Amino acid sequence: xxxxxxxxxxxxxxxxxxxxxxxxxxxxxVAADLSSDPVRVTVAGDGIEGGEVSYxxxxxxxxxxxxxxxxxxxxxxxxxxxFCVGKGVLLSGLLKxxxxxxxxxxxxxxxxxxxxxxxxxxxxxxxxxxYPNLQSDDTADAEPVEMxxxxxxxxxxxxxxxxxxxxxxxxxxxxxxxxxxxxxxxxNIGNITxxxxxxxxxxxxxxxxxxxxxxxxxxxxxxxxxxxxxxxYYTLDGSTPTHQSSLYNPSTYQPELNVxxxxxxxxxxxxxxxGYGKADSEIATYQFKIEQ
Numbered sequence: 686x687x688x689x690x691x692x693x694x695x696x697x698x699x700x701x702x703x704x705x706x707x708x709x710x711x712x713x714x715v716a717a718d719l720s721s722d723p724v725r726v727t728v729a730g731d732g733i734e735g736g737e738v739s740y741x742x743x744x745x746x747x748x749x750x751x752x753x754x755x756x757x758x759x760x761x762x763x764x765x766x767x768f769c770v771g772k773g774v775l776l777s778g779l780l781k782x783x784x785x786x787x788x789x790x791x792x793x794x795x796x797x798x799x800x801x802x803x804x805x806x807x808x809x810x811x812x813x814x815x816y817p818n819l820q821s822d823d824t825a826d827a828e829p830v831e832m833x834x835x836x837x838x839x840x841x842x843x844x845x846x847x848x849x850x851x852x853x854x855x856x857x858x859x860x861x862x863x864x865x866x867x868x869x870x871x872x873n874i875g876n877i878t879x880x881x882x883x884x885x886x887x888x889x890x891x892x893x894x895x896x897x898x899x900x901x902x903x904x905x906x907x908x909x910x911x912x913x914x915x916x917x918y919y920t921l922d923g924s925t926p927t928h929q930s931s932l933y934n935p936s937t938y939q940p941e942l943n944v945x946x947x948x949x950x951x952x953x954x955x956x957x958x959x960g961y962g963k964a965d966s967e968i969a970t971y972q973f974k975i976e977q
Contacts (some may be wrong), residue, residue, distance in 0.1 A: 724836060724853055732789045732879035740783070742774050742834060742853060751778030755830040756843045757858055758819040761867035762913075762937035766819050768843040771835035771856040776809065779834065783879075791884050791962065794855045795876040802855065802871050803962030805884040813858030817843070822862055830858035834874060861928055865916065869961050889969040890917050890956040896971035904945035905973065907933045907956055915960035921946070923953040925968060930957070948973050 722743070729737040745751040754772040761767070780789075787810065793803040814827040835854045839847040852873035859866050893906045907917050917933040918926040933956075936942040946954065951974050958966035 726853060726874055727876045728783060728879065729876065730879040730881075732785055732881050734784065738783075740779075742779070742836065745774045745778055745782060746836075748778075751775055751782070753831045753833045754845060754848075755833065755856075755858070756815045756817075756828070756845065757830060757856055757866075758814075758816040758862075759840075759867045760819075760859070760863070760865045762865055763939060764865055764935050764942075767841055768819070769838065769840040769856070770842060770845050770848055771833055771839075771854065772837040772845075772848055773833045773835035773853070773856075776832040776834060776855075780879075785879055788881065789879050790882055791880045793876075793878040793880070793962075794871040794874050795878070796871045797852075797873040797875045800871060802869050804857075804869065805962065805964060807964070808860075808961060811860045813860050814862075815858055816862045819862065824862050827862075832857045863929065863932065884962070884964050886964040887911070887915055887958040887960055887966040889966045890958050891969070892954065892956075892971050896954075896973060898974050898976050899948060901949050901975050902947060904947055905954065906945045907954075909958060911960070913937045915958050918957045918959065919946070920955050921952045923955065926955050926957040928957075928959060948975070951975055 724742040726740055726742060727737060728740045751774055752772070753775045755770070757769050757771065759767045759769055776792075787806070790806050791803050792809060793801060795801045809832065813830055813832065815830045816824060816827050818825055833856050835851065835856050837848040838851040838854050838856070839849055855869065855871040855874060857866055857869050888910060891908045893908055894903075899905075907919065909915055909917060912934060916928075918928060918930040919933055920926045920930050933946075934943045952972075954971045954973065956969045956971075958969075
């Protein structure tokens with residue numbers, strides 16, 4: 686009987702230990718560790734008083750209003766759908782603390798590995814979301830998320846308990862369920878440049894062959910000099926394309942997914958070029974007539 690009682694007590698203790706290890710409070714413990722050491726970045730540009738400051742992100746962690754902890758839905762340039770989690774400083778909180786108002790035009794984030802991403806004012810201020818049903822392209826149950834410089838991060842998961850302390854990493858949500866937002870993630874940020882200079886505009890797309898008369902079944906290719914940096918959205922009925930229109934180049938690394946457009950009847954192709962760091966292009970319009 687004594688052995689049975691001891692075994693029972695050991696089982697009960699193991700259950701309590703498992704429950705404690707499974708508690709989501711682990712994410713808050715990670716957050717508590719974030720402020721133990723300075724996390725410095727250089728913030729520069731004509732949008733900064735004095736031109737440049739060395740900034741300690743950890744100073745913002747004392748105010749809970751400056752901290753964000755979110756799940757993010759993610760699409761990369763393969764395009765593979767996935768999730769990640771992050772906790773850190775809200776970009777909006779950093780800008781407010783620096784005295785930067787909404788008149789800025791671009792923000793550039795430079796990683797220590799040389800990777801750099803620029804976002805326009807409109808891209809920074811856009812409403813962004815976490816889509817739990819990303820895999821099925823279902824926008825139900827979407828949750829608003831903020832853009833953060835994460836100081837704790839985990840990819841390939843939607844469980845906040847998996848957060849681990851990391852170098853400063855820019856993480857943004859999706860403005861729509863089809864946005865390829867992973868290319869905007871920047872790890873181990875060393876420099877942030879804030880500019881008041883207006884953002885450039887992406888060049889319009891072209892077609893091959895050029896607009897004009899073609900034969901039924903001919904293939905039309907959409908072209909752009911920055912094909913790997915932008916997305917080309919198009920319509921065939923003359924309507925104005927948006928970010929929800931057909932996407933011509935879903936993958937940077939799988940060219941077989943970028944299928945030319947087959948034309949079997951008269952068509953008006955309109956193309957919108959969009960990408961991080963510049964304003965959307967003017968809508969390009971190309972009219973094709975079938976040879977009779």
